[in-house]
Amino acid sequence: MRLTYLFDPLCGWCYGAGPAIEKLAALHNIELELLPTGLFAGRGAGRMDAQFAEYAWSNDQRIAKLTGQRFTDDYRTKVLAVTGAFDSTAASLGLTAVHVTDPGREIAALKELQLARYVRGQDIVSVTGVSEILRSLGLASAAERMLARDQVLIEAYGRRIQTAQTLMRRHGLSGVPALLAGDGTDQKPLPGNVLYEPLDGLLAQLGAP
Incomplete structure (x- = not known):
C-alpha cells in the first residue's frame, strides 16, 4: 500500500x-512517501514573539496530552522565548537534501529535527542549524548540498512543495499532518485524527492486513 x-x-x-509515521514506515507492506508542504515557509513564514510563543506553548500542551510527545523547558526557553523567524524553509530544504542523497534516512532525519527543536531546544529555522544536525546524523553529503544551495537541490525542493500543495488543493486539505492512501485517481485522504490512534486502528482505517 502506498501512503503519502x-x-x-x-x-x-x-x-x-x-x-505513527515511524511505525508505518517500519511495515514491509507500506510504501511511505514524505512531502513537506511549505505551510510555514515563504508567505506562510512568520515571527516568533511573546504572543505567538504563548499560543504555541498552549497548543503544544494539548498535543503532549493527546500523544505523549515531549515539549521540554529547553524548548520553551531556548526556542519560544527567543524572538526570531518562524520559517520552515531551512528544515524542509534539509530534508529534501536527505531525500536526494540518502532517501532511506529521511524519516530518521525528520524525527531528529523535531527532537532537536521540541526536546533539546535547538535551532532548526536556519540553514546553519539544520546542517549541523544533519552532520551529527552522519548525513554530511546532505549538509554540504544544503549549505551550497546547489540548483538541483533547489529545484527538487520546489517540486516537492508544489506537489504537496497540489495534493492539498485536490483533496480539499487545509492543514497538516495529512495522510493520503493510494496513488493517482485512487488516492484518498484519511480522517485527520488517524495518526493519533493506536496502530491497529490506523491499519484498520487503511484496510491493511
Missing part, C-alpha cells in the same frame, strides 16, 4: 504524529 505523508517540520501536530 504531508507535513511541515515546524508543525507541532506533525511532531505528535511522529510515532
Whole structure:
C-alpha cells in the first residue's frame, strides 16, 4: 500500500504524529512517501514573539496530552522565548537534501529535527542549524548540498512543495499532518485524527492486513 505523508517540520501536530509515521514506515507492506508542504515557509513564514510563543506553548500542551510527545523547558526557553523567524524553509530544504542523497534516512532525519527543536531546544529555522544536525546524523553529503544551495537541490525542493500543495488543493486539505492512501485517481485522504490512534486502528482505517 502506498501512503503519502504531508507535513511541515515546524508543525507541532506533525511532531505528535511522529510515532505513527515511524511505525508505518517500519511495515514491509507500506510504501511511505514524505512531502513537506511549505505551510510555514515563504508567505506562510512568520515571527516568533511573546504572543505567538504563548499560543504555541498552549497548543503544544494539548498535543503532549493527546500523544505523549515531549515539549521540554529547553524548548520553551531556548526556542519560544527567543524572538526570531518562524520559517520552515531551512528544515524542509534539509530534508529534501536527505531525500536526494540518502532517501532511506529521511524519516530518521525528520524525527531528529523535531527532537532537536521540541526536546533539546535547538535551532532548526536556519540553514546553519539544520546542517549541523544533519552532520551529527552522519548525513554530511546532505549538509554540504544544503549549505551550497546547489540548483538541483533547489529545484527538487520546489517540486516537492508544489506537489504537496497540489495534493492539498485536490483533496480539499487545509492543514497538516495529512495522510493520503493510494496513488493517482485512487488516492484518498484519511480522517485527520488517524495518526493519533493506536496502530491497529490506523491499519484498520487503511484496510491493511
